[in-house]
Amino acid sequence: MPKSKFKKFATVKKIISPSDPRLSSAQEKLERQKKRQAERLAPVEAPKVQSTMFFSHNEALGPPYRIIVDTNFINHSIQRKLDLVQSMMDCLLAKCTPCISDCVLAELEKLGPKYRIALRIAKDPRFERIHCMHKGTYADDCICNIVAKDPVYIVATNDRDLKRRLRKIPGVPIMYIGGRTARRYNIERLPEALGAPRT
Numbered sequence: 001m002p003k004s005k006f007k008k009f010a011t012v013k014k015i016i017s018p019s020d021p022r023l024s025s026a027q028e029k030l031e032r033q034k035k036r037q038a039e040r041l042a043p044v045e046a047p048k049v050q051s052t053m054f055f056s057h058n059e060a061l062g063p064p065y066r067i068i069v070d071t072n073f074i075n076h077s078i079q080r081k082l083d084l085v086q087s088m089m090d091c092l093l094a095k096c097t098p099c100i101s102d103c104v105l106a107e108l109e110k111l112g113p114k115y116r117i118a119l120r121i122a123k124d125p126r127f128e129r130i131h132c133m134h135k136g137t138y139a140d141d142c143i144c145n146i147v148a149k150d151p152v153y154i155v156a157t158n159d160r161d162l163k164r165r166l167r168k169i170p171g172v173p174i175m176y177i178g179g180r181t182a183r184r185y186n187i188e189r190l191p192e193a194l195g196a197p198r199t
């Protein structure tokens with residue numbers, strides 16, 4: 001074989017056009033590998049556990065109880081002619097302070113004149129106001145955020161979906177009105193929040 005012919009063959013073999021598919025796929029593979037590695041090394045966001053929940057029970061919870069109420073709970077109480085503060089104290093045998101967030105109040109205001117009694121109750125001076133600093137006014141989200149961040153409250157609601165969401169947050173007892181004819185409040189998860197074993 002003549003020498004010049006061999007040389008030419010070798011040069012041709014060495015050069016790969018930049019648009020060669022083999023080249024781009026190799027580069028893609030390298031990028032994918034880099035990305036996977038970065039994902040592996042990225043810090044995992046661990047769920048934040050409140051310091052009061054360090055022990056098996058919620059140390060921040062105890063009388064006088066602060067109880068966040070939602071729109072639905074106020075309305076159910078009115079229908080059953082239950083005085084909110086008195087019924088809370090009858091249920092827990094301790095001093096109770098109902099709390100209402102800006103979002104819940106806004107929700108009541110939006111419901112219109114039919115709910116003016118509920119609104120009047122919510123504006124009772126015995127109620128403690130929780131001022132909202134967050135975006136949006138969806139009351140269920142608002143309540144869940146408050147207790148997840150700061151589990152020092154009991155939540156009073158008769159809303160099934162909200163109750164379900166609250167059960168996923170540790171240390172948050174739920175106050176509710178059971179049954180259609182019930183004339184008193186009940187409490188769920190309070191012994192558990194105070195350290196009793198789950199039943």
Ligand code: ZN
Binds near residue numbers: 103104
């Ligand atoms: Zn809010």
